[in-house]
Amino acid sequence: MADTTEALILNSLIGEGSEFRGEFKVKDLIRIDGYFKGNILTEGKVLVGKSGLVDTDIRAGIVVIGGTVHGSILAYKRVVLLSTGRLFGDIVTPSLVVEEGVVFEGRCTINR
Numbered sequence: 396m397a398d399t400t401e402a403l404i405l406n407s408l409i410g411e412g413s414e415f416r417g418e419f420k421v422k423d424l425i426r427i428d429g430y431f432k433g434n435i436l437t438e439g440k441v442l443v444g445k446s447g448l449v450d451t452d453i454r455a456g457i458v459v460i461g462g463t464v465h466g467s468i469l470a471y472k473r474v475v476l477l478s479t480g481r482l483f484g485d486i487v488t489p490s491l492v493v494e495e496g497v498v499f500e501g502r503c504t505i506n507r
Contacts, residue, residue: 411446427462438471445479458488467501 409415413429421437428444433451435441440457443449447462454469460480468474468482473490476482481498489507493499 409447411444443480452484 407419407421407425409425409427409429409431411428415429415431415433417433419425419431419433419435421439423437423439424442425435425437425439426442426444427447427449429447431447431449431451435451435453435455437455439455440459441453441455442459443462443464445461449462449464449466451464451466453464453466456470456472457475458468458470459475459477460482461477462479463481465483467484468486468488470486470488472488473492474486474488475492476494476497476499478494478496483500485501486503487506489505491503491505
């Protein structure tokens with residue numbers, strides 16, 4: 396499960412207190428600790444921090460949710476729902492990790 400150093404490069408950050416609306420295409424890692432509304436497309440990783448509030452559809456390699464997401468997720472590798480995460484939407488992924496305490500309202504399809 397170890398990621399290469401290149402996969403950990405943070406290309407974009409929407410910091411706490413910041414707001415972004417629109418379509419976001421990024422090569423590697425995007426971290427969201429503020430508010431985002433729109434669409435996210437990356438072959439890399441999307442990390443929604445504990446203070447992140449996201450109203451979007453996400454297509455990514457890996458998605459990690461520690462904040463609140465309203466929208467659907469299509470992850471090519473895996474989705475990780477951290478204990479502080481809240482997801483209101485559907486998931487399609489080959490691998491799902493869910494910590495105790497997660498709020499999840501939606502459908503999940505494990506698709507290899």
